[in-house]
Amino acid sequence: MKMKWALLTILFTIATVLTGCDNPLMVLDPKGPVAATQANVIMISIWTMAFVVLVVVVLYVLMILKYRASKQSDDYEPPHIEGSKVLEIIWVAIPILIVAFLSVVTVKTTNEVEATPKGYEKQEPLVIYASSSNWKWHFSYPEEDIETVNYLFLPTDRPIEFKLYSFGPIASFWIPQLGGQKYAMSDMVTTLHLAADVPGEYMGRNSNFSGSGFAQQTFNVNVLPTKEYDKWVDEIKATAKPITEDKFNELLEPGHVGQSTFTGTHLKFSPAPEGENSGHHHGTSDTEKTDSEESSKDSHEGHSEHSNH
Amino acid sequence: MDYFDRFAVPHPSPAIYASMIAIGLTMIAVVAGITYFKKWGYLWREWLTTVDHKRIGIMYILSALLMLFRGGADALMMRAQTAVPDNGLLDGQHYNEIFTTHGVVMILFMAMPFIIGLMNIVTPLQVGARDVAFPRLNAVSFWLFFMGAMLFNISFVVGGSPDAGWTSYFPLAGNEFAESVGSNYYAIAIQIAGIGTLLTGINFIVTILKMRAPGMSLMKMPMFTWSILITNFIIVFAFPVLTVALALMTMDRLFGTQFFAMANGGSDMLWANLFWVWGHPEVYIVILPAFGIYSEIISTFARRNLYGYNSMVISMVAISTLSFVVWAHHFYTMGHGAMVNGIFSITTMAIAVPTGVKIFNWLFTLWKGKIVFTVPMLYSLAFIPIFTLGGVTGVMLAMASADYQYHNTMFLVAHFHYVLIPGTVFAVLAGFTYWWPKMFGFMLSEKIGKWSFWFITISFNVTFFPMFITGLDGQARRMYTYSESTGYGPLNMLSFVGAIGLAIGFALILYNIYWSTRYASRNISNDPWDARSLEWATHTPIPEYNFAVVPTVDSTEAFWDSKKKGFKLFSGKIEKIHMPNNSGVPFILSCIFFVWGFAMVFSMWIIAIIATIGIFACMTLRSFEKDHGRYISVEEIEETENKLRGAK
Numbered sequence: 001m002k003m004k005w006a007l008l009t010i011l012f013t014i015a016t017v018l019t020g021c022d023n024p025l026m027v028l029d030p031k032g033p034v035a036a037t038q039a040n041v042i043m044i045s046i047w048t049m050a051f052v053v054l055v056v057v058v059l060y061v062l063m064i065l066k067y068r069a070s071k072q073s074d075d076y077e078p079p080h081i082e083g084s085k086v087l088e089i090i091w092v093a094i095p096i097l098i099v100a101f102l103s104v105v106t107v108k109t110t111n112e113v114e115a116t117p118k119g120y121e122k123q124e125p126l127v128i129y130a131s132s133s134n135w136k137w138h139f140s141y142p143e144e145d146i147e148t149v150n151y152l153f154l155p156t157d158r159p160i161e162f163k164l165y166s167f168g169p170i171a172s173f174w175i176p177q178l179g180g181q182k183y184a185m186s187d188m189v190t191t192l193h194l195a196a197d198v199p200g201e202y203m204g205r206n207s208n209f210s211g212s213g214f215a216q217q218t219f220n221v222n223v224l225p226t227k228e229y230d231k232w233v234d235e236i237k238a239t240a241k242p243i244t245e246d247k248f249n250e251l252l253e254p255g256h257v258g259q260s261t262f263t264g265t266h267l268k269f270s271p272a273p274e275g276e277n278s279g280h281h282h283g284t285s286d287t288e289k290t291d292s293e294e295s296s297k298d299s300h301e302g303h304s305e306h307s308n309h
Numbered sequence: 310m311d312y313f314d315r316f317a318v319p320h321p322s323p324a325i326y327a328s329m330i331a332i333g334l335t336m337i338a339v340v341a342g343i344t345y346f347k348k349w350g351y352l353w354r355e356w357l358t359t360v361d362h363k364r365i366g367i368m369y370i371l372s373a374l375l376m377l378f379r380g381g382a383d384a385l386m387m388r389a390q391t392a393v394p395d396n397g398l399l400d401g402q403h404y405n406e407i408f409t410t411h412g413v414v415m416i417l418f419m420a421m422p423f424i425i426g427l428m429n430i431v432t433p434l435q436v437g438a439r440d441v442a443f444p445r446l447n448a449v450s451f452w453l454f455f456m457g458a459m460l461f462n463i464s465f466v467v468g469g470s471p472d473a474g475w476t477s478y479f480p481l482a483g484n485e486f487a488e489s490v491g492s493n494y495y496a497i498a499i500q501i502a503g504i505g506t507l508l509t510g511i512n513f514i515v516t517i518l519k520m521r522a523p524g525m526s527l528m529k530m531p532m533f534t535w536s537i538l539i540t541n542f543i544i545v546f547a548f549p550v551l552t553v554a555l556a557l558m559t560m561d562r563l564f565g566t567q568f569f570a571m572a573n574g575g576s577d578m579l580w581a582n583l584f585w586v587w588g589h590p591e592v593y594i595v596i597l598p599a600f601g602i603y604s605e606i607i608s609t610f611a612r613r614n615l616y617g618y619n620s621m622v623i624s625m626v627a628i629s630t631l632s633f634v635v636w637a638h639h640f641y642t643m644g645h646g647a648m649v650n651g652i653f654s655i656t657t658m659a660i661a662v663p664t665g666v667k668i669f670n671w672l673f674t675l676w677k678g679k680i681v682f683t684v685p686m687l688y689s690l691a692f693i694p695i696f697t698l699g700g701v702t703g704v705m706l707a708m709a710s711a712d713y714q715y716h717n718t719m720f721l722v723a724h725f726h727y728v729l730i731p732g733t734v735f736a737v738l739a740g741f742t743y744w745w746p747k748m749f750g751f752m753l754s755e756k757i758g759k760w761s762f763w764f765i766t767i768s769f770n771v772t773f774f775p776m777f778i779t780g781l782d783g784q785a786r787r788m789y790t791y792s793e794s795t796g797y798g799p800l801n802m803l804s805f806v807g808a809i810g811l812a813i814g815f816a817l818i819l820y821n822i823y824w825s826t827r828y829a830s831r832n833i834s835n836d837p838w839d840a841r842s843l844e845w846a847t848h849t850p851i852p853e854y855n856f857a858v859v860p861t862v863d864s865t866e867a868f869w870d871s872k873k874k875g876f877k878l879f880s881g882k883i884e885k886i887h888m889p890n891n892s893g894v895p896f897i898l899s900c901i902f903f904v905w906g907f908a909m910v911f912s913m914w915i916i917a918i919i920a921t922i923g924i925f926a927c928m929t930l931r932s933f934e935k936d937h938g939r940y941i942s943v944e945e946i947e948e949t950e951n952k953l954r955g956a957k
Contacts, residue, residue, distance in 0.1 A: 026783035027714045041711040042781075049701035056668060056697045063675035064690065067611070068682070078678045083617035083670075091669040092662060099658045102708060106658075107651040109710035114647040134486075164644075169481035170577060172642060172717055176783040180713020183643050185578070186480065186571040190644030207717035207785040209474050211486060212401040215788040 026176045031198040031223070033117035034179030041109050048098060113179065117195045120159035125193075128152075129163045129265070129272055132171035132184045132206055134254040135213030140265035144233045147243050147262045149251060151220040152204060154196050155229035162192040165272050167252055172208035175221050181207055189274040196223040216256055236261050245269045315911055319469045319489045320402045329466045358891040360444035361853055362429045365451045367748060369426030370741065372455055376418040379462065381815060383411035385808055388772070392805035394793040404789035405472040406465065406491070412475025417499060418458040420595040420729070423737040425454075425509055428537050428598060431744060432513060434844035434851070435534045437522025437860045442515035444889040445931075450505040450512065452899030457502025460906045464494040468911065471495040474787065476588070477558070479569035479580040484562055493910040496558045501902050503551050510544030513537060522843070524862040528622070531842040531865065532608075532615055535622050536601025539629045540594050546633065547590035554583035563912060578643060585636035593632040595729070597625055599736030600667060603689045606739055607671050609840045610686035611678030614866060617670040624663035631660045641709045642716050650709035657707035664700055668693060683838070684758035688739035691766045692731045699727030702777070717787075720780025726773045738765075738818070746837050750850045751829040753821050761817035768810025775800035775807075841869040846878055848953040854886045854941060857950050883950075886941045898927040 028043070030036040065071075112118065116125060129140040130152075139148045154160060164173050164184035173192060174181035182192040184206075206217040224232060243262035248270065251257060271277045318325055343349055356364060386407050390399045399407070433441055441447050464470045471491035473482035482492045517538045521530070530538070558580070560566040567575040608615040615621065637645065637653040671693060680686070702724040706715050715721055746752050784797050791797050836845040846868045847856055858879045860867065870876035905920035907913075 025778065025781040027781045035714075038711050038714050041708060042705070042714065045705045045708055045711060049704060052665075052701055053694075053697055056672070057694055059669075059672050060693055063672055063678075064680065067675055067678045067680050069612075069679045072679050076679055078611065078613040080614050081616060081673075081677065082614075083620065083673075087669075087673070088617055088620050088666065091666055095662045095665040099655075099661055099704075102658055102704065103655045106654045106708040106710060107647075109708075110650050110654070111647045113710050113713065114650075169486055170478055174717075174785075176714065180710070181642050181716060182713070183640070185643075187576060187578075188644075203783060205783075205785060209405075209478075209717075209787040210481060212405060212472075215401060215790050 026203070030177060030179075031200060031202065032178040032194060032196045033119065034113050034194050035177055037109050037112055038180055041105060044105060045102060048102065052098065114193065116159045116161075116193055120157075120195050123158055125159040125161040126155065127161045127163060129165075129267060130173055130184065131165050131167060131266075131272070132173070132210070132217070133167035133252045134169070134211055135206070135217040136251065136257055137173075137204075137206070137217070137219045138251070138266065139219075140267050141233075142265055142267060144237075145264060146233065146236050146240065147265045149257060149260045150218075151222065151259045153222045153224060153229060153232050155226045156196050156199055156223055157226065159193065159195045162194065163272060163274070164190045164192060165274075168254075169210040170208055171206040171210050171217070173204070174207045175202055175204040177202045178221070178223075183208065187273055188278055189272050199223045199225055211254075213254070213256055220259070237263055315490070316467050318466065320400075320406075322400075322403060324403075325466060332466060353893070354891070357896045358448075358893045360440070360448050360889050360891055360895075362433050362441050362444065362447060363748070363851060363853075365447055366426045366429030366431075368451055369422045369429060369454070372458060373419050373423035373426060373737075376414050376422070376458060377815065380411050380414035380419055381812065383407040383414070385812055387411065388801075388805040388808035390789060391791070391801045393802065394791055394795070394798045396790055399789065401789045402472065405474075405787070406470035408787055409471050409474050409477075409491075409495075410461075410465065413461065413471070413495065413499065414458075415729075416475065416591070416595070417502060418454075418461065420733045420737070421506065422454055422458075423741075424540075424595055424598045424733070425450075425506070427602070427737065427740045427744065428509075428513065428540075430748060431740075431844055432534055432537050433516060433520070434747075434847065434855055435531045435842050436517060436520060436525060437843050437856060437862065438516060438520040439855050439859075439886065440889065441512050442520060443512050445892050445895060446508050446512050448892065448895035449898060450509040452895050453505030453508070453902060454502045456899045456903040456906070457498045457500070457505065460501065460903055460910075461494055461498035464491055464498075468494070476584060477580075478584075479558075479561075479577040480571050482558070482562075482580075483570060490910050493559075493562055496555050496562060497906045497909050500552065500555045500559070501906050503548055503555065506544060507548040507552070510541040510548065513541040514545065517541075522860050522862050524867075528619070529862060529865050529867075532604035532618070532621055533598070533601035533842075536597045536604070536625060539625050540597045543590045543594050543597070543629050543632065547587045547594070550583055551587040551591075554580065554587065557583075559909070563909065581640050581643065582636070585639045586633075589636045589639065590629075590632045592728075593629060595733045597629065599733050600625065602736045602740040602743075603671065603692060604674075605840075605842065606685045606689045606743055607674050609743075609838055610681045610683055610689075611675050612681070612839075613674055613678040614841075614869075615670070616673040616676070617666070618865060620666050621670055624666040627663040628660060631656060631663075635660065638707060638709075638712070641712045647709075654707050654709045658704055661700065661704050668697060668700075684753070684755055684762055685739040685743040685838075687759065687762045688735040688742075691762070692735050692739075695727065695731035695735075695766075695770070699724060699729075699731065702727060715780065717785050718780035719776040719784045719786055722786045723773050723776035723780060726769075726776075730769055730773070735765075743838065744844070746833055747844060747849055747851065749826075750833070751825060751831050752833060752837060753825045754829065757817060757821040757824060761814045761821060764810055764814030764817060768807045768814060770807070772804045772807030772811060775803045836868075836872075841866045843868050846871070848950075850953075852946075852949050852953065854888060854946070857883050857886075857946050883943050883946050885943055886946065887938055888941055889938045890936055892936070894927055894931060898924065901927065 028039050030039045127142060129142065131138045137150055139152050141147065162173060164182055166184040166186045168186065171184045172181045173184050175194065178196055179194045182190050184190065200223055202221040202223065204219045204221045206214065210217065240261040240263050242264045243266055248266045343352060356368065359365065386399060387404065390396050390404055469489035469491045471477065471494055473487050473492055477492065477495055480486055517534060557568040561568050561570065567573045569575055569577055569580040571577065604615050604621065635653060635657045637649060638657045641650050706712050706721065706724055742753050742758060779797050779800050782797065784791065833849065835847065835849045843860055846860060858881050860878045861880055864870055867876060867878060871878040901920050901923040905917055905924060908916035908920055
């Protein structure tokens, strides 16, 4: 009995907390198309699963209330029941339908979030190399020819392609309000597609445990309207010092550093592990394909291996 | 002195020194106590050399309880550290060590041995056998597990605990980033225990396939036995992967190979794949026996046969098969593209179907039943709705696109605790209480048991439910601290409060054991729960040969039929019984394994080589030893039987 009320309270709390509006949970408060897709999937799955839980709990409460020994006469002998083909087919078939529905949702949206976001296909994506070292993030903007440490400026309304890799343990690049995470690893480059709709300041972090300084491996994300973003880039170019190999190696030393800004990128003297620099030289690896196709064709074609359309 | 520096803990703290002293004093007290009471001979004859499945099972369970409190202490420290923002109770390094050991200890040295302990005690009885197929191998299994667990546990006072997470991902666990011997302990201690588990797998498959009582066809086996058979098949298929992965890890760390290194063609992703090819089936190794335990208990206390026996068996086979084709869902975010992730999402969600079948079958076992709310039944009933929450959040996590947001967060932590605690922990507590009278000849107190049940069940939800919410709010797992501005403080404090409640609940279990040992009535029947399967058909305490006459079976519930329909379970007369002899070799072999492991951890090659020779010497000795066992005479059996009958 107590159980039932506890459960109902819990369910009710989930529903209120998740749909509550004054202080929405980060993942359910998207500021870009990828995170929005994911928040939708999460809500679809929560409601579908709430239905499943409801069915189970209702049956459960009925059974416990009705068939407790204290409600039956002492000489009641429960019958021997083998099972029921019809009932068993029902509780195989309905879950299969639910799983099929969720599978369609999953496959469709996984393809979506692994490609340039819808509505942004026509634009040239902004490519940013995001590399992790213990316990920092280095952001290289090849197009602008600048580099930042532990903070990120992004323009709104332009697709962004993060090229992720690591100078150490596996890290996971995550900006919850812009979209889900992806691993940064030392022997290959992975691609994460994001875009931001709403200007603002967001939290970004490494979410994959990477040693003693992991908890503080965070970075700030500033999303600006395109004009202000361009102004920021010009300012950096006018004021920041160029990054040198020595300076970069100093930054790679394990530890925490504050935010800093440079002109140029470390990619020139310390290229990302893709193409010929990849850790794997066997056969046609994913990264090599990305590299060669990217240099020859437009971005949509170049990432066809991530999506099936 | 330089030589001894390696044994120092790299990041000492007062807590560690205090533990060292406590461990030292306890050891001295134990040795002194045994000597004072002149119990060395008893210990050696009755326990250290035993090959009896019941005693081995009890030793498994005692070790598991010990490890439960070790892992629980880690958990309590973790929750205390994260209870308030910017807490300075533990430093990052210490926190990393305890969440690593918490994971390893709870999965490998608590859940597994608890399950294997119950399996040891119950399975041979349920199939009407006198012991397992290979009793001496069974002793080897136990002692290897025990020595592996001990080796792992001394890490925190000698040389340093592993600190790379229980998943031990490379390159973090490689020499470059994990310089202390902690990860050596991980590789070698788990390896030793893992070999023991693999042997258990073979042993129980043979026991169940070859030693069932006459008439017990596969489809007449009790559901617990079915779950054990399937589990052991998973063990035999999954554990070799772990053996190989850990061997490669050992070579990487000790001999400079680069299987999982970043350079020279090694791959960190290879470790992740190998680990989870074992790791996911491992989850089902600890959950399927739990399903078996619940099936027994729910049917016993609903006073009804299990609903949908056939579909219960089929669904377990389906789950075990699917468990091998879902491993990549542990790292959707590794960048293997939408196609691969889509396939693994579908296979993962498919597991919900057979699991759902089981949930509904349990619910319909209650239908038209006559439910008695004993402590084992309370755990089993609490399991159904809580596990359903764990299951449905599992389906949510299975959806790759959304998983990019859940991965590495507290949402995931909440999910797997919602599956493993009501799944495995409640099951072993239920099974422990349920089979306790068969093991020890008296019942545990129902009253204290109910108190601990409510403490554990409510506190469990208070501890872990908030994590779903903080996870969706972006709290990553394994963070030793967070700033106040994140707003995670209040819910983490709530988790800590829950954790204290859990600690009280588990402490009450200990108190229950103490109280019942002192005060509980010894005058109980062989079948105190009015149960349905064969383990209740023999005497309490169980004679070493289990059954004086091997039972004959013609249905899934032959013992129930013998009580209700007058079915004759024991026909035939008493004959002399062939039993295996005790042997000290398994214990000695495992001690040498311990020395070998310790030497390997610290790269002390000469000792390692001598120990390796010792290991092979023990195996050679066994190969040439002529031990045909012994016979218990008819007179002796009759005498025992009369005494046991008279005791009632």
